[in-house]
Amino acid sequence: MSADDEENASELKIGDEFLKAKCLMNCEVALILDRRLEQLQQMSDDPTSQMSQVFERSHQYVKRFSRYKNQDAVKQVREILSRNRLAEYELCVLGNLCPETVEEAIAMVPSLKTKGRALEDDAIEKMLNDLSLIKKFE
Amino acid sequence: MVFLEVEMQGNVVVPPDQLDPKGLLLRKGIVLRLLEDIASRKASKEHGYYIAVTTLNSVSEGRVQELTGNVVFPVSFNCITLKPCKGEILMGTVDKVLRHGVFLKSGPIDNIFLSEKKMEDYKFNVVDEPMFVNDKQQSKMAKSSMVRYKVLGIKWMEWDRGFQMLATLAGDFLGPI
Numbered sequence: 001m002s003a004d005d006e007e008n009a010s011e012l013k014i015g016d017e018f019l020k021a022k023c024l025m026n027c028e029v030a031l032i033l034d035r036r037l038e039q040l041q042q043m044s045d046d047p048t049s050q051m052s053q054v055f056e057r058s059h060q061y062v063k064r065f066s067r068y069k070n071q072d073a074v075k076q077v078r079e080i081l082s083r084n085r086l087a088e089y090e091l092c093v094l095g096n097l098c099p100e101t102v103e104e105a106i107a108m109v110p111s112l113k114t115k116g117r118a119l120e121d122d123a124i125e126k127m128l129n130d131l132s133l134i135k136k137f138e
Numbered sequence: 139m140v141f142l143e144v145e146m147q148g149n150v151v152v153p154p155d156q157l158d159p160k161g162l163l164l165r166k167g168i169v170l171r172l173l174e175d176i177a178s179r180k181a182s183k184e185h186g187y188y189i190a191v192t193t194l195n196s197v198s199e200g201r202v203q204e205l206t207g208n209v210v211f212p213v214s215f216n217c218i219t220l221k222p223c224k225g226e227i228l229m230g231t232v233d234k235v236l237r238h239g240v241f242l243k244s245g246p247i248d249n250i251f252l253s254e255k256k257m258e259d260y261k262f263n264v265v266d267e268p269m270f271v272n273d274k275q276q277s278k279m280a281k282s283s284m285v286r287y288k289v290l291g292i293k294w295m296e297w298d299r300g301f302q303m304l305a306t307l308a309g310d311f312l313g314p315i
Contacts, residue, residue: 022142
């Protein structure tokens with residue numbers, strides 16, 4: 001992609017790689033990195049040598065900012081979000097930012113309301129309610 | 139932050155003293171070498187930050203380099219990457235507060251600058267420590283506050299092997315959380 005082709009996440013104009021590859025939410029990455037850390041500790045005598053600064057800082061970040069901690073909750077979040085025909089990218093933004101109202105969700109992911117595929121407010125609200133239930137019962 | 143799991147191809151170079159007649163140890167050597175390579179590569183302009191290798195999908199036939207005796211194995215693996223995107227809404231923590239704006243950090247990305255011009259409701263103030271305060275909403279940003287912001291621009295810095303970003307709070311539902 002060239003530098004000035006107006007990449008803009010809010011209109012879902014994002015790089016091809018986001019559409020082809022699998023997108024992951026903070027909470028999913030947190031689980032993967034937790035496991036990776038355990039593996040590294042078993043595999044090598046000096047786990048810090050294989051752990052880059054990028055790894056460490058990403059790990060801290062996802063632990064701090066992920067709203068769902070246990071594995072079942074994370075799975076349910078993805079399931080609920082994927083019922084709504086969202087792009088992978090949109091799904092992850094919603095799962096990460098956990099908006100509480102329909103207006104907030106649209107502000108976070110404006111492409112929810114772009115032409116042709118507009119989700120009904122009711123559908124968005126139901127989705128947000130389902131998500132907040134998971135958080136409550138976790 | 140939206141992470142990606144991407145399949146990549148690469149070469150892993152194994153020096154002769156790490157070759158072992160037992161195949162299992164060789165595989166372990168390849169994995170360790172790959173992890174090390176990725177850890178030291180940090181980031182690239184096209185993929186963004188390399189965070190962790192998740193699986194080693196396949197290892198092809200190795201080729202011996204004649205001069206060194208190293209064996210080069212073409213491998214295919216999955217890696218978690220992170221590439222920030224213009225217009226994306228992210229969360230970060232305040233790293234430094236200056237008179238003309240704040241520096242934020244989001245995971246591996248530092249050097250995220252939020253200029254005072256991009257948060258006009260917030261005014262610089264020093265009470266016990268430097269901070270930006272919004273009187274109307276009674277919210278403030280000081281060191282290690284968490285902030286939700288929008289990415290205004292991104293620049294790849296080759297010398298640093300990382301990205302620099304500009305942030306803005308112009309938009310609904312943005313600001314300290």
